[in-house]
Amino acid sequence: MAKKKKHNKKVFTKIIVFSLIIIILILASIAYSYYNKIYKENVRIDLKDEFVYIPTGSTYDDVVRILTKEQILNDIASFEWLAEIKKYNQNVKPGRYRIKKGMNNNELINLLRSGKQEPVRLTIRGFRNYRVLAGYISHKLEADSVSICDVFEDEMLAQKYGFNEQNFLCIIIPNTYEFFWNTSATEFIERMAKEYKTFWNNERKNKAQNIGLSQTEVAILASIIQLETNKTDEMPDIAGVYINRLKKDMRLQADPTVIFAVGDFSIRRVKQEHLEYDSPYNTYKYSGLPPGPISIAYTHSIDAVLNYKMHNFLYFCARDDFSGYHVFAKTLEEHLNNARKYQRELNKKKIF
Numbered sequence: 001m002a003k004k005k006k007h008n009k010k011v012f013t014k015i016i017v018f019s020l021i022i023i024i025l026i027l028a029s030i031a032y033s034y035y036n037k038i039y040k041e042n043v044r045i046d047l048k049d050e051f052v053y054i055p056t057g058s059t060y061d062d063v064v065r066i067l068t069k070e071q072i073l074n075d076i077a078s079f080e081w082l083a084e085i086k087k088y089n090q091n092v093k094p095g096r097y098r099i100k101k102g103m104n105n106n107e108l109i110n111l112l113r114s115g116k117q118e119p120v121r122l123t124i125r126g127f128r129n130y131r132v133l134a135g136y137i138s139h140k141l142e143a144d145s146v147s148i149c150d151v152f153e154d155e156m157l158a159q160k161y162g163f164n165e166q167n168f169l170c171i172i173i174p175n176t177y178e179f180f181w182n183t184s185a186t187e188f189i190e191r192m193a194k195e196y197k198t199f200w201n202n203e204r205k206n207k208a209q210n211i212g213l214s215q216t217e218v219a220i221l222a223s224i225i226q227l228e229t230n231k232t233d234e235m236p237d238i239a240g241v242y243i244n245r246l247k248k249d250m251r252l253q254a255d256p257t258v259i260f261a262v263g264d265f266s267i268r269r270v271k272q273e274h275l276e277y278d279s280p281y282n283t284y285k286y287s288g289l290p291p292g293p294i295s296i297a298y299t300h301s302i303d304a305v306l307n308y309k310m311h312n313f314l315y316f317c318a319r320d321d322f323s324g325y326h327v328f329a330k331t332l333e334e335h336l337n338n339a340r341k342y343q344r345e346l347n348k349k350k351i352f
Helices: 002-039 060-069 076-085 105-114 130-138 145-152 155-160 185-199 202-211 215-228 232-247 255-262 299-306 332-348
Strands: 050-054 095-099 120-123 176-179 315-318 326-329
Touching (some): 050 060, 060 076, 076 105, 130 145, 145 185, 202 299, 215 299, 232 326, 326 332
């Protein structure tokens, strides 16, 4: 009897041990499954980092569709399981997110939930008008070109920052900036207003005042000068010519303003028919500065106006050696002689 009891006890012990082993294995299996769902690599990226764009107003279902369409995840089900636990489905934030090789669900969800975006570098150059600028921005940011054009055509918004619809483009200071991808058109203008205020420090304001021009007028004149020459060292000389003309109440007679007025930027040689085009931007027909810039003025162009060279020249003409530089004149007779030389070279090269 004692042997039987002892045998039964051994059997019971084995059953307990075996059951415990089974339970441990099951728990380990469950834990391993959970671990994989949370910490196992789950992004389908080979070498280069990729970006996921979550548009403004997106829902959690939209995010799942984006991740599925872009084939970012190996296992979408495990992502959704953890996203619900971490309540990401209740905390979707728009933006541009950098997805790195080797990321797991936990890392990805934490990134998307945090709203920690990768900024976009935006290099603003001397675009000819706000429509060209809008097209460029719409390829970099979420805001489309229509919404960007709308803000530049908003007279009340322009007045808020001290401009009007025609000269509102002067608010743009060319540089390389970082923006969040989901920056709206209005937020873009707000940022540009801050950059404008920073650029126009007291020193620049005082120089503009000494010349007798407003900040906007300086930018308009700078936009003309930078289309007259790409030689930075010559810009102060050309600025001096135009300021001399403004002081004498002479028409600026700037060819780039005529081209802007006509709207044909392929023109290589301004002709009489172009000079007769009726537009407030045609400085051959109308005195003073045009009502707005003919391009976004670069900072070095603005500074060329503010630091213009004082001289007695009233005219300038492109050199006949096509070096890109100009020859300056004090009298009309001298200028016409220089112009004839240049025109002869244009004819020789068959530039009509």
